[in-house]
Amino acid sequence: MDYKKIAHILLRIGLAGTLAYAAVSSFITPTSWIGYFPAFLVNFSSSFMSQEVLLGIFSVVELLLAVWLLSGFKPLYAGLCAAGLFGGIFFANLGAMDLVFRDFGLFFAALALASLSK
Numbered sequence: 001m002d003y004k005k006i007a008h009i010l011l012r013i014g015l016a017g018t019l020a021y022a023a024v025s026s027f028i029t030p031t032s033w034i035g036y037f038p039a040f041l042v043n044f045s046s047s048f049m050s051q052e053v054l055l056g057i058f059s060v061v062e063l064l065l066a067v068w069l070l071s072g073f074k075p076l077y078a079g080l081c082a083a084g085l086f087g088g089i090f091f092a093n094l095g096a097m098d099l100v101f102r103d104f105g106l107f108f109a110a111l112a113l114a115s116l117s118k
Contacts, residue, residue, distance in 0.1 A: 004116060011113040012075065015082050016066040018106060023062035030055055036099070038092040061085075069113075079114030083107055 026033040034051050037058075045054050065085065068078045090103040 008075065008113065008116050011109055011116070012069045012072065012078075015079075015106065015110055015113065016069040019062040019066040019069070019082070019085075023059040023066070026055055026059045036093065036096070041092070076114050076117035079110050079112075079117055083110035083114060086110055 022033070030052060034055050037051065037054060041054070042051060045051075049057075062085070065078065065081055069075070069082060086103045086107040090100050090107055093100045093103075
């Protein structure tokens with residue numbers, strides 16, 4: 001039994017599932033998610049797009065990353081992109097630690113996926 005391959009698949013499914021859930025949920029109930037964007041990002045983007053559009057774009061990116069992770073194509077890069085996304089969420093929202101502490105673990109799970117993919 002190839003445990004490395006099993007771990008690889010489990011990490012991809014877990015990360016993709018998390019991303020897909022957040023994306024789909026944000027399309028269904030955007031008001032539950034829109035407040036989680038950090039102020040600097042809202043302030044930067046407010047001159048050329050609404051928060052709803054920003055949330056929609058972010059959700060599409062999450063869905064594309066989820067599909068990429070599930071596909072198994074270039075998992076090193078998919079893992080690094082996922083680590084960047086989860087790390088960005090975590091570090092941009094340190095004041096909301098009660099909510100983003102999970103992203104800390106997801107950040108390292110994505111790095112584990114990337115390291116297994118070498």
